Amino acid sequence: MSTSESDQKVWFITGTSSGFGRRLVKLVLERGDLVIATARNLAKIQEPAFFDLASDAHTSSLRVLQLDIDSGVENLKEVVKEGMQFWGRIDVLVNNAAWAQQGLLEEAGSDLVRRIFQSNVFSMLDVTTAVLPYMRERRSGTIVVIGSRTSWMPENPSGGTFFGLYRGICRADASRKAYMPPQSPPYECVLAIGETLSVELASFNIRVLIVEPGAFRTEGIFAQPFFLENQIPDYDELRASSQAFYNSINGTQKGDPTKAMRAVVDVVRGEGRATGKAWPLYLPLGIAAEKTIREKCERMTGVLEEWKDVIRDVNFDQ
Template identity: 45%
Template sequence: MSSTAKIWLITGKCLRRRVCANESTVHCYLGASSGFGRCLITEILGRGDRVIATSRSLASLRALEGTDANLRLLQLDVTDGPDIIKAKMAEAINFFGGLDVLVNNAGANFTGILEEGGSAFLRKQFDVCVFGVMDVTTAALPYLRAKRDGTVVIIGSRSAWIPEFPGIGSYASSKAAVHALAEAFSGELAHLNIRVLLVEPSAFRTSMINAEGFFDGLKRKDGIPDYDSPRNRTLDLFNSFPPPSGDPVKAMAAVVDVVRQEGVAVGKPWPTYLVLGRDAEKAILAKTDKLKSHLTEWAEVVRGVEFEADL
């Protein structure tokens, strides 16, 4: 292993597996237990780095056990709270004697109409995608601060840019929150030489998209009739989607390139943001164009609320 080898910790959440027609890529379609996480593990190990792969259930990681001397497995549920997670982080550090890169990859997607789900539904979503990220990151930061070096990767989503889409409000709002969290961390950690990378992917062919029960929140039999029309439109649209065009192998290779400043990242400054996929690009451009249009059309009002002496 080279002197530049890094130690990575990747969080993951156990998802129901589905059988894929293409067995050669099943490892990427199956959290660190599946999807992006599984592809990321493969890519990192291929670069000669070391990986601590975590999941809510070790059963979902058993297939990886003993496959590589640079891989360790650890049970970690990101919703267990700060005290348990700090203890788990200390256990993880003991595997290889340090930590260089934290990847907040654990996620959950609870689809449903906001009013029907209420705050309980929203809290369930935020518990994984926001508070889980916060607890894991703050558990890792003392080790990165001690050596004044490290990288925190946070997997966001293009959904943060399209919350108007009926049924994804809880997920989109959690990702919007975690995007702001990533930006806040980037400002607070820069002077410590700790970099933050916010990954904003399109839909990719991972188990998050294919997981059984993905649409359960939209199919509520006790739903509010006033929402039947947008609910049905959303379900029809979801069911008519072709398979996502995003290749998770290529996506995770790009993430590793940026963290290691190799490949596509050579000669480029640290990006802070890494947008992956055409759909994510389109969503961000559409939202920024919408906001620019607003600022132009309402410029007189935007600027006209200042005290006269300050105009």
Template identity: 45%
Template sequence: MVNIRDRKVWLITGSSSGFGRCLIDSVLARGDRVIAAARSLESLKSLQGKNDNIRLLQLDVTDGPKIIKAKMAEAVTFFGGLDVIVNNAGTNFLGIIEEGGSAFLRRQFDVCFFGVMDVTTAALPYLRAQKSGTVIIIGSRSAWRPEFPVRIGSYASSKAAVHALAEAFSGELAHLNIRVLLVEPSAFRTGMFNSSGRMDGLMREDVIADYDQPRNAISNFWKTIPPPPGDPVKAMEAVVEVVKGEGVAAGRPWPTYLVLGKDAEKAILAKTEKLKMHLEEWSDVVRGVDFY
């Protein structure tokens, strides 16, 4: 039997599928409590009455800070508090950046960056009041390799921005005993990955002939790519164990970063090696521009 004082309350955005749904199962299996949030309550109906430790919350992360703060105030009443905020909601608008223009880039950032900002800042007053809590932000290995494959530039840009936001929060919240965990996964077998191809027509205000070749090439890439190796159940098990200091995380210090998947590891190592080479090859310029 889990001691009630050890039972955490998790609020998880994007709970209708993918990582969010897997995370719910992992959290409930440990006796913790879950507030499952999604744009539509209809998408969560299969969770209704599933467990006494779960409550449902309609929450669109793009609704803006005023509405989201009201939703967070409602969420706190379900179990009398909050301990873990999981920013999992996301989307991926495929397209050539120039063709889509800033309008579609803003749509991408509304979900993957400003949505994270608004949900987190709506939750922080409750975490600050109790001087404890955990903020989880689901990033992506795409932030480390935005140049490939073509047409994920808007998604990768939003994830790179949210990575920096997570690190900034980590620094600002540390003295309040509020931890931040930036999860950086490879491609996993989630609904977002499977639906990537159907986003094709959304991010295009103008069709530019100069991009026909990469556009066609990447369309074929998405059609023929095999299912990714990542198991979302195992990934979310690791997240829960890190938060609770159990299993793979037992006895280890708080990591701040949690890289999940061999492809993510490969992408990060490749980028850091590329930057290291630049610093070595251009060291005279790097170090030669100061007054002294």
């Protein structure tokens, strides 16, 4: 699909060396838009063949930059400034870069959790605030945040033990069999940041899209080995079942990441299945994501109904 020059958007995408980011670059270029692809490892993305581009026209519409999202605010500003020199603007920022490591919470400790929060929450915000001045100046732009359905995960009524670390922290149930309904503080932060920005930036004609994928067959979450340092014997059984669970699901996820990113491009450009539809703010992707969010909404609606006499009876007496 070709795009007229007047309709061309400039996309600045983080984390393009794998997963959603790598696929998104190709799809955006195929729509006729321009892409500034960034990654921590520049050498990995410098060859056009890496993105499987079909034509020289696509190659000429691509620029690549080295970007470590954890490199600090001032460095991020310099990289964004360099990106602005290519085409003079950034129309779409896609916050995709993130990392993951699975492990038991007590064994991993707060150091690992802090690192995950730093990359997946604070550094994401740093990239956004580096780009926003340029969007505010033009009174136009789109911020895409790749989050997760885990921010909506219903609580596990039986309680349990935290075992996984991504933008979310996953649980194991009371039977000590690992499973996948995460309780996800970092992803909840990402969701809240996206919602807050959508309000604060509305007057500048800057839109926010919070993408909430379910389980997709990407490389990211399995790039790091299971955390096996500081092993505590009491957790041997849980650690083994958790590790086996994650090893078993890699490559079996039902979600197609290319289809997911095609939907994102449709929404941002107002094309395809997004034609004529209102801007969504939230974009759940995948049947699992839909199920998770519906269950959470039903759970909350049930609480509001059952406890409405208590909920409504806490104001000052008139």
